[in-house]
Amino acid sequence: MLNVNGQLAWMIMELPAPVLFLASYHTSRSGDPEWSHPTVFMLLALFTGHYVNRAVVSPLRTPSRSPSHVIVPICAIIFNTMNASLMGTFFAFISNSPPDLTRPCALPRSAQFWMGIIMFILGLVSNVWHDEILLRLRKNPDSPSALSHSTSTLLNKGSRRTDIAAKPKYSIPYGGLYRFVSYPNYLSEWFEWLGFAIASSALTQCGGLYTPPWMFLAAELAVMLPRAIRGHAWYRERFGERYPSKRKAIFPALL
Known part of the structure; x- marks a missing residue:
């Protein structure tokens, strides 16, 4: 409903x-x-x-x-x-x-602007790449690069294909930053908008950290960080010992 x-x-x-x-x-x-x-x-x-x-x-x-x-x-x-x-x-x-x-004509401000642009592009590429890994898992959850886990009991060998297709599956993603964290797409997006805010700050002397790009980054952190922590806990509960023990939720080696 x-x-x-x-x-x-x-x-x-x-x-x-x-x-x-x-x-x-x-x-x-x-x-x-x-x-x-x-x-x-x-x-x-x-x-x-x-x-x-x-x-x-x-x-x-x-x-x-x-x-x-x-x-x-x-x-x-x-x-x-x-x-x-x-x-x-x-x-x-x-x-x-x-x-x-x-x-940004002066060298320090120019360096700040271009550093932010490069950070945004790198974050965008990483974001799309890790989303692509998830997309491949959705299309083929039984791929060799993923560990699939049925939401219900394992099916007997004689089960019909229609029954198998009806069983939703969840997979452990691997590759890229998934080696270190459960939500590299979130981390990549934050890196994007951090670069965006840094580049934007090079264009004006007004507002400081209270400009819309910085406020947007703060809002994303506030909303997505708890979601990543809950999702990481769900992964561990769902897959148990099969889930990589050293993989953190969002920040490598930290959280």
Whole structure:
């Protein structure tokens, strides 16, 4: 009851982010077009690219998602609406500022900007890669690279194929940072947005850690860290001794 299709819910709750981000930026802009601010345009492109992958590409490639309670997409839509609007307005403010404040010309600020850009790209690649590992497990939970575990008792050899297909399976993912943590995709996403916040801070002297990029990173940590800890505990309960004993929840060797 009150559950909605998982794929549809995911797309609906993520699509407002890129749309409202660009809309709020455009409506808050004044003066020259964003092409006169290449550093701002790069950050616009990175934010939009992340959410296009998240809202469109990823769900279209995913075989299925579990049904979601209607409150989940509603809360996500509210959050994405607020975050995207703040982000777009923030970058419009930077674009409306004098050009020397929005182009990192001095060496220290330039180094900070490009370090943030590189961090974002590395985090995005890692995020997509580890999501791809999970995607392969969903498509083929019996692959040699995964350890599958049925949610019910093991089936006899004579069981029908339809019965086997009806039994949902969970698998232990391996590869990449899964060697160290249960949620490398979360860790990679945080690294993305840390780089985004660092690059954004190089473009303005206003706000410090109280700007939308830093506030977004803090919100992601607050929401996703408890989820990773609970998920890690679920993995250990589900697989017991078969789950890698040295694998942590989210931070290698720490937590």
